[in-house]
Structures are given as structure tokens and as C-alpha cells.
Amino acid sequence: MWKKDEVTPDHAASQTSAPARQSYGSSGGAAGRGRATIGTSITIRGEVTGDEDLLIEGRVEGSVDLKQHSVTVGSEGQVKAGITGRVVTVEGSVEGDLRAEEVVVLRSTARVQGDITAPRVVLEDGATFRGAVDMGDQGSRVRTGTQASAGRSASSGAKAPAEAAASGNVAEVSP
Amino acid sequence: MNWLRRRGAVGAAEVGAAPASAAAAQVAPGLALFLDGLQADGSRNVLDLGPASEGNLRWFGAFARRVRVADLLSAWRAEGALADALEVLRSHPERPYDLVLAWNFLDHVAPEQRAEVVACLGALTEPGARLHFMIDMSEEPFVSPLRFTVMDEGHIRREQAGPPQPSQPRLVPAEVERLMAPFVVVHAFILRGGMHEYVAVRR
Numbered sequence: 001m002w003k004k005d006e007v008t009p010d011h012a013a014s015q016t017s018a019p020a021r022q023s024y025g026s027s028g029g030a031a032g033r034g035r036a037t038i039g040t041s042i043t044i045r046g047e048v049t050g051d052e053d054l055l056i057e058g059r060v061e062g063s064v065d066l067k068q069h070s071v072t073v074g075s076e077g078q079v080k081a082g083i084t085g086r087v088v089t090v091e092g093s094v095e096g097d098l099r100a101e102e103v104v105v106l107r108s109t110a111r112v113q114g115d116i117t118a119p120r121v122v123l124e125d126g127a128t129f130r131g132a133v134d135m136g137d138q139g140s141r142v143r144t145g146t147q148a149s150a151g152r153s154a155s156s157g158a159k160a161p162a163e164a165a166a167s168g169n170v171a172e173v174s175p
Numbered sequence: 176m177n178w179l180r181r182r183g184a185v186g187a188a189e190v191g192a193a194p195a196s197a198a199a200a201q202v203a204p205g206l207a208l209f210l211d212g213l214q215a216d217g218s219r220n221v222l223d224l225g226p227a228s229e230g231n232l233r234w235f236g237a238f239a240r241r242v243r244v245a246d247l248l249s250a251w252r253a254e255g256a257l258a259d260a261l262e263v264l265r266s267h268p269e270r271p272y273d274l275v276l277a278w279n280f281l282d283h284v285a286p287e288q289r290a291e292v293v294a295c296l297g298a299l300t301e302p303g304a305r306l307h308f309m310i311d312m313s314e315e316p317f318v319s320p321l322r323f324t325v326m327d328e329g330h331i332r333r334e335q336a337g338p339p340q341p342s343q344p345r346l347v348p349a350e351v352e353r354l355m356a357p358f359v360v361v362h363a364f365i366l367r368g369g370m371h372e373y374v375a376v377r378r
Contacts, residue, residue, distance in 0.1 A: 106227075123229035130227075130250060132243040132269065135217055135236055171365045 035069075040076045048081075056092075067101065075109050082114070090127075097131075198334040200326060205372040207328045208362050209274075209307040213238055219273035222299065224280045226336050230324040231276070241269045247280060248320050248337060257288055261295045271301045277308040279321040279333075281354075283340045289354055297357030297377065304377040306358050310346050313369025333370075 035053030038044060042058035053070040056077040064071055064083045071085035077092035088100040090110040098104050100118040108126035117134040213219075215237040223231060224247045235242055250260040275296060281289055296306065311317055322336035348371065352360055358375035366372055 121229070121232060123227055123232060125229075127227060128246070128249065129244055130246045132241050132267065133232060133236065135240050135242070 035072075038077075054085075063096075073110075088118070198332050201323075201331050201333050201366055201368070201370065202329060203309075203325075203331040203364075203366065203372055204329060205307060205362050205364050205374045206325065206331060209305055209374045210238070210328075213274075220269045220271070221274045221276070222272040223276040225276060225278050226320070226322045228322060228324040230326070230332075234325040235274065235276075238274065243267060243269065243272070248283060248340070257284065258291065261291065264295060265298065270299050271304065272299050273304050275300060275304065275306045277306065278323045279309055279311055279317075281308065281346060282311045282316060283320060283343060286344055289346075293355055293357060300357075300377045302377050306355075306373075306375040306377065308373050308375070310351070310371045310373070311369060312345055312347065312371050316342075316345065316369075 035055055036050065037055045038048075038058045038060065040057045044058070044060045044062070046062045048054070048060060048062065048064045048066075050066050051069070052066075053072075054064070054066055055072045055074055056064070056079060057074040058076070059078045059080075061080045063081045064079065064085075066085045068086055070087040070089065071083050072089040073079050073083070073092045073094055075091040077090075077094075079092070079094045080096060081094075082096040082099070083094065084099045086101045087103050087105070088098050089105040089107065090098070090112055091107040092109070093111045095113045097114045098112065098116045098118070102118070103120040103122060104116050104118040105122040106112055106124060106127040106129055108124040110124075110127040110129070112127070112129045113131060115132045115134060116129075121133055123129060217236075217238065217240050219238050219240065221235045221239040221242045222245060223235070223242065224245050225231075226246045226249065227244045232242055232244070245264055247260055247264070250263060251257050254260045254263065277296065281292060284292055300306070309323065311321070317335060318339045319335040320337045320340060321333045324332045324334075326332050346354070348363070351363075351371075351373065355373075355375055358377050360373050360375045362372075362374040364372040
């Protein structure tokens with residue numbers, strides 16, 4: 001996971017209300033070389049693109065597109081934009097669609113309104129999410145580990161009411 | 176402030192804050208019947224009126240190409256009016272929905288608005304769609320909305336989530352069928368603690 005000391009705030013420190021089409025990180029590249037940070041006092045309106053990982057602690061309105069990299073909306077981050085990344089992690093607030101090549105993670109402090117498209121979605125207890133999760137063609141990967149039990153439910157579920165009634169925890173009534 | 180005396184109520188000084196949430200497992204036999212015969216083929220549209228839960232997402236995701244988490248109580252608060260929140264719900268492109276979850280929602284709606292909610296659910300679905308809903312009909316309803324998470328095919332976990340809601344007159348079983356007119360209730364269970372669980376099918 002990311003470490004605080006990997007944050008490189010210098011990219012964003014001097015930028016306020018950046019113009020549209022702001023790109024971040026010409027020196028970056030593969031994950032592990034650090035990441036750019038949009039600090040808490042920074043507001044960006046426009047399109048954010050780049051070639052390194054990004055931590056957003058400030059405000060972004062527009063779009064964030066880092067297809068091959070991780071995008072993290074920190075606990076102070078407020079984003080009104082669609083976000084595209086390899087991994088998208090939200091700890092703060094997002095109004096916009098989230099699209100990830102690998103996984104979207106909504107931490108317990110996340111507040112997200114928008115649709116999610118990703119092969120895996122992690123939703124921690126406490127996260128607030130309103131929107132749709134698109135299982136799409138990659139749905140089978142989302143379901144790993146749960147499909148078997150769900151399938152059993154679909155095929156053998158009729159046994160459950162009788163068992164539950166026998167346990168005394170439930171009574172079936174005529175509808 | 177009768178609603179402060181309901182289950183899970185907090186002291187007056189704490190009103191507005193969610194009370195400590197104690198999760199409890201609950202038998203839910205209707206859940207298996209709700210899914211009975213469905214293939215986990217990822218072909219359906221699922222609408223969950225409740226708050227987001229990873230467990231539900233994973234469970235129902237097996238059946239769905241798209242899962243809509245409406246968190247309708249939260250949307251209602253955000254929009255300011257229930258009608259506006261329902262209008263937003265109607266605007267989503269993936270309708271009609273094949274599977275609808277309405278757990279502990281109608282309990283928090285004023286009696287004169289309940290038919291509006293059900294009519295909306297009718298408009299969002301087509302004949303044959305399945306509806307699973309739970310209503311707290313206990314003597315002391317929970318003060319805060321409940322978040323339900325599927326644990327397995329016969330059990331569900333409930334916990335209080337979100338700020339306390341104003342008290343609404345309790346729904347009673349005799350009202351349910353009339354209220355749910357666009358749907359036919361095919362299974363009904365009284366669960367321990369006064370929660371009623373229903374499985375219904377769109378006419």
C-alpha cells in the first residue's frame with residue numbers, strides 16, 4: 001500500500017485553479033516511483049491526465065484520467081469528476097463515475113455518488129455509496145468466491161424456510 | 176418525541192448522531208425463495224433501495240449485470256423531497272429492474288406517501304420482476320434505518336445505519352397486500368423480533 005512518505009507534493013504545491021487540460025507528472029511512470037499529490041489547498045477545474053499515480057487531497061472538478069495508474073481521493077479530497085485509473089481508491093468525497101482496470105476501493109470514510117465500472121469493487125463498512133455497479137463482461141471476476149454460494153441459493157433455497165421454521169426463529173404466514 | 180423511545184434510541188443530547196450500531200444475525204427464509212430458480216448468470220438488473228453493502232453487492236452481483244444502490248433514505252434527505260428522490264430513481268437508464276430489494280424502507284415513509292413509493296417500484300419493473308421487502312412491525316421499531324447484509328442463503332445481518340428517523344405509523348400486515356397492489360405477495364414470514372419478510376412478484 002501507499003506510504004505517506006512517498007507523497008511528492010511539489011507537483012501541486014504551486015498550482016491553484018489550474019487551467020483546463022492540466023497534466024501531472026511527466027517524470028513518473030510505473031507505480032512505485034512515487035506519486036503526484038493535489039494538496040488540500042489546491043482547486044483544479046478541467047481535465048487531469050498523467051503518467052504516474054495521483055493522490056487528491058484538494059478539489060477537482062472536471063475529469064481525472066490516469067488509465068494505467070492509481071488514483072486515490074484522500075480523506076480531504078473533494079472531486080466532482082469522473083475518475084479513470086488502474087486502481088481507484090476513495091477515502092473522501094466523489095460525485096462522478098469511477099472506472100478502474102483492476103479495482104475500485106471505497107474506504108469507510110468514502111462518500112461516493114456515481115456509477116462504478118470495475119472487475120472488483122471493495123466497499124468497506126461505513127462507506128456511503130449511491131449509484132450503480134456495472135458488472136459488465138468482467139462480472140465473473142467480481143463474483144469469485146461468492147458465485148458458488150449464490151448459485152446454491154438459487155437451486156436449493158426452498159429448503160430454507162422449513163428449516164428456519166423448525167428452528168423456531170420464524171413463522172410463515174399466509175400472504 | 177415518541178420516536179426517541181423506540182429501539183436503539185439515543186439520549187436527547189445525541190439526537191442526530193447515529194447510535195452505536197450493534198449488528199445482529201437474523202434468519203431470513205424468504206431470501207432463498209426470492210432467488211429460487213434464478214441462474215447466477217449475471218443477466219439481471221438489480222435495484223437495492225437500501226444503503227450500500229459489499230456483502231449484498233457480491234451476493235446479488237452474481238445474478239446481475241448491473242446493481243443499482245439507491246440508498247433512497249439518504250437520497251431523500253439529499254433531495255429534500257421524496258418525490259424528487261423517486262424522480263431521480265426513475266431517470267436511471269438500466270430500468271426495468273428484475274430484482275428489487277426494499278428492506279426497512281416503507282417503514283420510514285409517511286402513510287400518505289407509501290403508495291407513491293410502491294407505484295414507483297411498479298413503474299421501474301415489469302411483470303415477473305421479484306420484490307423482496309422487509310418491514311419492522313415490532314412494538315418498538317428501530318429508531319434508525321437498518322442496513323441489511325446477506326450472510327448466506329438463509330441469514331441476513333442487520334445493523335442500524337444512518338441518523339434516527341421521525342416515527343411513522345406502523346404498517347400492519349393487513350395493509351401490506353393492498354399497499355403492494357402492483358405486486359402479488361407470494362411468501363410472508365414473521366421473523367424473530369417483529370420483522371416481517373415478504374417475497375412478491377410484479378403482476
